[in-house]
Amino acid sequence: MNLGSPDSPSVPDVRRYLNEFLMDERVIDKYGYLARLLLVKGIIVPFRAPKSAHAYSTIWTDEGAPLIVISRQLQAALQEQTTYPVEIAMRYGNPSPKATFDKLAASMPNLKEVLLVPMYPHYAMSSYETAVVYAQDIHKKEGYKFRMEIVPPYYNNDAYINAMSANIAPYLEQEYDHILFSYHGIPERHLRVSDPTGNHCLSTANCCECSSPAHAFCYRHQCLDTMHLVMQQLNVPKEKYSYAFQSRLGRDPWLKPYTDFRLAEMPKEGIKKLLILCPAFVSDCLETLEEIEMRGRELFMEAGGTTYQMIPCMNTHPEWVKALAGWVN
Structure with missing residues (x-):
């Protein structure tokens, strides 16, 4: 989903x-x-x-929206790795969870269980949580006879980290000054609302480094954990990578630093050759292809950058398909 x-x-x-x-x-x-x-x-x-x-x-293809097209391709790739039927659903737009559940129920009268895999590695109320709750609400409202199991956030799962690392590794063979992990932003308020302790998230500068039950629901902690685990696996020194958050909306404070600000600042700091990736997404979409690949490139190059390489999302990378197959099978 x-x-x-x-x-x-x-x-x-x-x-x-x-x-x-x-x-x-x-x-x-x-x-x-x-x-x-x-x-x-x-x-x-x-x-x-x-x-x-x-x-x-600017990103639309002859086959349709990139995110939908890639999801279909991933569906087909995963279907080759499992005997269980694989379907896709979207939180917004089509195909809806109801349409997909109806299709499964009609084609498999004795269906006992559906495994829902949210295409969000990190927990956030505006992504992972809303997808899961919406699917659960549809499942309950329609009274389907099958159970529904849900894959928890997998931001630090070994198979996911291996897939992320394998997807990034070929791009490290070129000369680069820095790697920027650009995560989708959320309002700071969302961290506080999701914090089960009520007093941990954003309470100190290093809250994400201090062990807490809040981390199970903390988007920022999970984003940073993914970054560190992947960079450790690829043996990239700490001074060669950093993070930022993109796609903010409105005037409320969102998670910082902001990607567009950093892209304008980096060339002035001597970072001329940049690798950038968007690990909050597993499939390329508007936020990666238009916001980062197009507008981000223009911003960085106009600020004095010399090379700008966006590393694609995992999409249908064999190691990502392998990770999914492992969870399903």
Whole structure:
């Protein structure tokens, strides 16, 4: 189960998709339903839909939205590694969890269990949590007879780390000054809301390094853990890599540092040859292909950079398919 994409890059389809996405109370959680409705449908979406439609048009393929196309390719690759039927669903847009559950239930009358694999390695209320809760709600509401098991966040799972490392390794053979892990951003407020202790996340500068039950739900800690584990496996020294957060929305403070700020600053610090990757995503999408590959490149090069290489998401990398097959089988 992945995030999803509009059905087309047309303004009406993008508007429909954005309305569903931004009306999610786990994405914009600061307001009640009516205030969120006014904000999203009255202000944000009318302003963003034409811009987002243009952005989608720059990455759209003959087969459709990259995220959907890659998800289908991953589905086919995984199907070759297991005898269990593999289907895909999206949190927003199509195919919906209900459509996928209906398809499975109709084709397998004796179906006993479905394993849901969220395509989010790290826990966040606006990604992993909303996908899982939405699927659970549909499962309960429709009264399906099969059980549903869910793969927990796998940000530090050995098979995932191996796959990430294998995907990155070939790019380290070229000359580079620095590696930037650009994670999707979330509001700082989301960390505090998800903190079961109520007083750990963002309480100190090194909170992510101090052991706490909060880490099971802390997006920032899990992002940093992934980065360190992958870099250790690839023997990259600490001074050669760092992290930042992209895709912020609104005026509230989001996790820092901000990717666009860092891309403008790095060339002035002597970082001219950059490798950049987006580990919050397992499949390339608008946020990687347009925001980072296109706009990020332009920002870095205009600031004085000389080479800029975006490392693709794992997509259908054999080690990623192998990791998924291991969990399924």
